[in-house]
Amino acid sequence: MGNNNNLPAATRRLFLQRSLIAMAAIAASPMISTQGFAATGETSKVPTLKTLTADDYRILSAVSDAIIPSGGAFPTGALDIDLAARIDSYIPPEDTDLIQGIRGALMFIEHKAPSLVGKEGLFSQLSIQDREALLLTLRDAGGDATSVFAALRGLNLFYFYTDDNVWPHIGYEGPLVKRGKPVYPQVGS
Amino acid sequence: MIIQGHEIFAPLKLKTHSVVVGSGAGGGVAAYHMAAAGLDTVVLEEGGYFQAKDFNQREEDMMPALYRGAGRQTTTDGMIYVWQGSTFGGSTVINTADATPIEAEVLHHWQQKFGLSELTEDNLAASYERVFKTLNVHRLEEKILNRNNKILLETANRLGYKAGVFNSNRKGCIGSGYCFTGCAYDAKQGTNLTYLPQASELGARIYTDVRVDRIERLFGNKYRVHGSVVERGTRRFRHPVEIDCERIIMAAGTVHTPAILKRSGFDKGLPQLGKNISLQPQIGISAVFPDSEKMTSWRGAPQSIYMNEFDDNRAEHGLGGFRMEGVGGMAGVFAQFSNSIGLDHKRMMQQYPSTHYSALLVPDQPTGTMDWEWGPDGKVKPKIQYTPSEEWKQRFRRGMKTASEFLLEAGAREVNFNSPVYGSITNGDQLSRIDDYPVEPGLVALTSAHVQGSCRIGLDANVGVVDQNLKLHNLDNIYIVDGSIMPTTASTHTMIPIMVMSDRAMHKLAHGA
Numbered sequence: 001m002g003n004n005n006n007l008p009a010a011t012r013r014l015f016l017q018r019s020l021i022a023m024a025a026i027a028a029s030p031m032i033s034t035q036g037f038a039a040t041g042e043t044s045k046v047p048t049l050k051t052l053t054a055d056d057y058r059i060l061s062a063v064s065d066a067i068i069p070s071g072g073a074f075p076t077g078a079l080d081i082d083l084a085a086r087i088d089s090y091i092p093p094e095d096t097d098l099i100q101g102i103r104g105a106l107m108f109i110e111h112k113a114p115s116l117v118g119k120e121g122l123f124s125q126l127s128i129q130d131r132e133a134l135l136l137t138l139r140d141a142g143g144d145a146t147s148v149f150a151a152l153r154g155l156n157l158f159y160f161y162t163d164d165n166v167w168p169h170i171g172y173e174g175p176l177v178k179r180g181k182p183v184y185p186q187v188g189s
Numbered sequence: 190m191i192i193q194g195h196e197i198f199a200p201l202k203l204k205t206h207s208v209v210v211g212s213g214a215g216g217g218v219a220a221y222h223m224a225a226a227g228l229d230t231v232v233l234e235e236g237g238y239f240q241a242k243d244f245n246q247r248e249e250d251m252m253p254a255l256y257r258g259a260g261r262q263t264t265t266d267g268m269i270y271v272w273q274g275s276t277f278g279g280s281t282v283i284n285t286a287d288a289t290p291i292e293a294e295v296l297h298h299w300q301q302k303f304g305l306s307e308l309t310e311d312n313l314a315a316s317y318e319r320v321f322k323t324l325n326v327h328r329l330e331e332k333i334l335n336r337n338n339k340i341l342l343e344t345a346n347r348l349g350y351k352a353g354v355f356n357s358n359r360k361g362c363i364g365s366g367y368c369f370t371g372c373a374y375d376a377k378q379g380t381n382l383t384y385l386p387q388a389s390e391l392g393a394r395i396y397t398d399v400r401v402d403r404i405e406r407l408f409g410n411k412y413r414v415h416g417s418v419v420e421r422g423t424r425r426f427r428h429p430v431e432i433d434c435e436r437i438i439m440a441a442g443t444v445h446t447p448a449i450l451k452r453s454g455f456d457k458g459l460p461q462l463g464k465n466i467s468l469q470p471q472i473g474i475s476a477v478f479p480d481s482e483k484m485t486s487w488r489g490a491p492q493s494i495y496m497n498e499f500d501d502n503r504a505e506h507g508l509g510g511f512r513m514e515g516v517g518g519m520a521g522v523f524a525q526f527s528n529s530i531g532l533d534h535k536r537m538m539q540q541y542p543s544t545h546y547s548a549l550l551v552p553d554q555p556t557g558t559m560d561w562e563w564g565p566d567g568k569v570k571p572k573i574q575y576t577p578s579e580e581w582k583q584r585f586r587r588g589m590k591t592a593s594e595f596l597l598e599a600g601a602r603e604v605n606f607n608s609p610v611y612g613s614i615t616n617g618d619q620l621s622r623i624d625d626y627p628v629e630p631g632l633v634a635l636t637s638a639h640v641q642g643s644c645r646i647g648l649d650a651n652v653g654v655v656d657q658n659l660k661l662h663n664l665d666n667i668y669i670v671d672g673s674i675m676p677t678t679a680s681t682h683t684m685i686p687i688m689v690m691s692d693r694a695m696h697k698l699a700h701g702a
Contacts, residue, residue: 066530066531067530067531067534068530068531068534068535069531069532069535071532072531072532072535072536073532073535073536073538073539074535074539090249092253092422092423094423094425098261132530132531135530136530139528139530139609139610140610142632143631144631146609146610146631146632147267147630147631149609150609150631150632150634153525153530153609154525154634157521157524157525157534158248158249158521158522158524158525159249159521160524161520161521161524161538162247162248162249162520162521167520169539170520170538170539170541170542171539171541171542172487172520172541172542175245175246175247175367176246176365176367176373177244177245177246177373179242179243179244179245179246180245181245181250182239182243182244182245182250182251182254183243184237184254184421184422185193185195185421186195186420186421186422
C-alpha cells in the first residue's frame with residue numbers, strides 16, 4: 001500500500017477532523033427509496049443540493065450505502081433517508097476548507113481507492129459487497145487511506161444516527177422538546 | 190444589559206473602565222466582581238446569545254450554535270478534538286455540570302514546582318464558598334442517576350475500587366440527559382444563568398456576537414480594544430468596534446486568549462506565552478451489555494459517577510493515573526465508538542439501549558504549545574501543537590486495558606473505543622491486543638474537554654505569563670482569568686477550578702487587596 005500518503009495535506013488534516021462536521025442550514029431530508037440509488041447518477045434524480053455537486057452526491061451516496069446499508073438488524077439504511085442530501089444540507093457553504101476536504105476524500109475514494117486493492121473502475125460502480133470490502137481494506141491500510149475511511153465513516157454515522165427516522169430502530173425516543181433549529185437573528189451590515 | 194450583535198447597526202465606540210473578553214467560567218465571574226465593585230464594565234462575547242428556549246436537544250443543530258468551530262476544533266494533527274463553548278456563558282453552557290475542586294495534590298505540586306505559595310487550600314476557601322453558593326453546588330440527586338453511570342459504581346463496589354457520585358451545579362434538574370447541547374430547562378447553573386445576569390443587573394453591558402481582534406496600548410497604561418461585530422453563525426464581519434478602557438480581563442480561553450495577546454504584540458517579554466498546554470485527553474468507550482441490561486445512556490445526568498481507583502495524584506506531578514466517567518446523550522457522536530461498518534455496525538447500534546458509554550480520562554503533563562499562522566484575513570490564527578508523551582501513551586494503554594477488564598467484569602459482551610482501527614475486546618484473553626493499538630493521528634479519536642495552560646501562572650515572566658494575582662507580567666492592568674492560567678491540569682473538570690481562581694483574583698482586585 002504505497003500510495004497512502006499522497007493526499008494533499010489540507011485534505012488529510014481536514015479529514016482527521018471527522019466526527020463532528022459543522023451544521024448550519026435548515027434540514028429537510030427528502031426520502032428516497034432504496035431502489036433510487038441505481039438512478040442517482042442521473043442528473044434528474046439528484047435532489048436540489050446546497051453545497052455538493054451532483055457528482056459529489058453520487059459518490060457520497062455510494063459510500064453511505066456501503067457504510068449503512070439497508071436491511072440487517074433494522075431495515076432503514078443510508079439511501080432510505082437520502083443521507084447524502086442530509087449531509088449536504090448541513091455543510092456550511094462558506095466553509096470552503098471543509099468542502100474542499102470532503103471533495104478531496106470523495107475523489108480519492110472514487111478514483112484512487114479501487115486501484116489500491118487491484119480493482120478497476122470507479123468505486124461507485126462496484127457492488128455493495130465490493131464497496132464495503134474496499135472500505136474495510138482502507139481502514140486496515142493505515143496512513144491517509146485509514147484517515148479517509150475514518151472521515152467518511154464519521155460523517156455518515158453522525159448524520160445518520162441524528163436523523164429522526166432512524167431513532168425508532170435503535171430504541172431512542174429522541175428529544176423531549178420538539179423544537180426547530182435555533183434562530184440566528186441577522187441583519188444586513 | 191445584554192446587547193446582541195444583530196441589534197447593533199453601526200460602528201460601535203465605547204468608553205468604560207473594565208473590559209472582560211469572554212463570558213465563560215472565568216469571564217462571568219470577573220464581570221460580576223467588576224460590576225459589583227461599581228466599575229463600569231463591558232463584556233465581549235464572540236458567540237451568540239442563546240437561551241433555554243433555543244436548545245432543541247439535537248447535536249447536529251446545537252454544536253454549531255454553541256461550540257467553538259462547531260465542535261470541529263482539533264489539534265493541528267487532527268488527533269484530538271478540543272471542545273470549547275463559544276456562546277453566551279461559554280463552556281459552562283455545554284458541560285456536564287460536574288463540580289470538582291482543584292485537587293490538593295495539584296496545589297501542592299504548584300507550590301513545590303512553581304513556588305506558588307499563595308495558592309493554598311486555605312487561601313482559596315472563601316472563593317469556593319462564594320462560587321459554590323452562586324452555582325448551587327451539591328451532590329447529585331439519586332433520582333437523576335442513570336443505569337449507564339450506576340454500573341460503574343456498582344462494579345467498583347463489587348471489586349473494592351474507589352468510585353463516587355459527582356457534585357454538580359444544577360437546580361431543579363429533571364434528568365433530560367442533554368447537558369452537552371445546552372440545558373433546555375435552565376437547570377444547569379452556568380454563568381449564563383448566574384454571574385452574567387447578576388453582572389447585567391449591576392450595570393454591566395454584555396455584548397454578544399462581538400469578537401476581539403486586538404488590543405492597542407494607549408498612553409498611561411490605558412488600552413483600546415479593537416473588535417468586530419460578527420454575523421451569528423458565519424461570524425462574518427459586520428461592524429468595527431473600538432472600546433477605550435483602563436483595564437482588560439482576558440477570559441477567551443486557553444486557545445484564544447494567547448492568540449489575542451499575540452495579535453496585539455504583547456508577546457514580547459513573555460517567552461511562556463502559548464506554551465505548557467495540557468489537554469487531559471480522553472477516549473470514548475462503548476460496551477455492549479445483554480439486552481436485558483438497559484443502560485438508557487441518553488436519559489438522566491449524562492456524567493454523574495466516576496471510578497477513580499487508578500487516580501495517581503501526587504505533589505511530585507499533580508494529576509496522574511487514569512479514571513473512568515460515565516457519559517451519555519449524543520447518539521451521533523457515540524455511534525462512532527467502534528471500528529465497524531455495514532451490517533455489523535447496525536447490529537451494534539440496534540443495541541443502543543443496552544450499550545454503556547463512558548470516557549477514559551488520562552491526565553497529561555503540560556507539553557503542548559500554541560503555534561500561530563497568519564490567515565488570509567491578516568489575523569493570527571492559533572494552531573494547537575500537541576504530541577502525547579510515550580509515558581502518557583503507556584498509561585493510556587494501561588487505562589484501556591483496565592477499563593476493558595472492568596466493563597467485562599460488569600457484564601459487557603464487547604468493549605469498543607473511538608478509533609477506526611481498534612478492534613472489539615470480547616474477553617480477557619484479548620487485552621494484550623491493546624499493546625499494539627496505535628496512538629497516532631488518524632487512527633484514534635481523542636477528545637479534550639479541559640484544555641488548560643498557554644498563559645500559566647509563574648513567579649516571573651521567565652516561567653509564567655501571569656502572576657499569582659493573574660496579572661500579566663509585562664503589562665499593567667491586564668489580567669487573565671480563564672483555563673489558560675493553570676500551570677498543570679487542575680482537576681478532572683475545570684469549570685470550578687477556573688471560577689475559583691478567577692473569583693480569588695477578581696475579588697482581591699475589586700476590593701483593592
